[in-house]
Amino acid sequence: MRIISGEWRGRKLLAPKNDATRPTADRTRETLFSMLTSRVGSFEGLVVADLFAGSGALGLEALSRGAESCLFAEQDRDALDALKKNLTSLDAGKRAEVRAGSVMSLGPARRGYDIIFIDAPYGTGAGSVALDKLRRLGWVGAGTWVSIETAGTEEVNIRGFEMEAERKVGKAKLSLLRTIAAPADQVDQTDKAD
DSSP states (O other): OOOOSSSTTOOOOOOOSSSSSOOOOHHHHHHHHHHHHHHHHOTTTTTEEEETTTTTTHHHHHHHTTOOEEEEEOOOHHHHHHHHHHHHTTTOGGGGGEEEEEEEOOOOOOSOOEEEOOOOOSSSSSHHHHHHHHTTOOOEEEEEEEEEEETTTTOOTTEEEEEEEEEEEEEEEEEEEEOOOOOOEEEEHHHOOO
């Protein structure tokens, strides 16, 4: 695995020693970042989260392209070891926060993220469940882009989100989601209820 573009282009990344995590292939990452770049333009100054991070390849790619910071969440011990070594080798520690533990144990966010990468184990539905919870905890803002990687046969349909783009790359499927804005009359009724 290598960083595809930006400051650290061509630099090698360590993968976890075990097979409990599935690193996103270079070709899949390249497709994903092409999809995102055509929509967000520059990554300069963006705040991103790499959930079910594994080696951290997605968040590190965003940092290499100019993202301001990345929060990495991972619970597998070998994956955390690889992630920390990758951060050290790229001298990226000052722009990164690592949360060791389950994505489902994350608490409320201080602010919404610009991009959230979710690469949960295939076939579990964990990515959809996590996104639904994190939306309620303030991780998703009005302008947040969410990338979910699943197996090619999985459907991604999460209440409160609309599909912006979907691509199959090998055995993987990449889905880009945005929040659905509430109609003005629903917002007014919600405000009156408080």
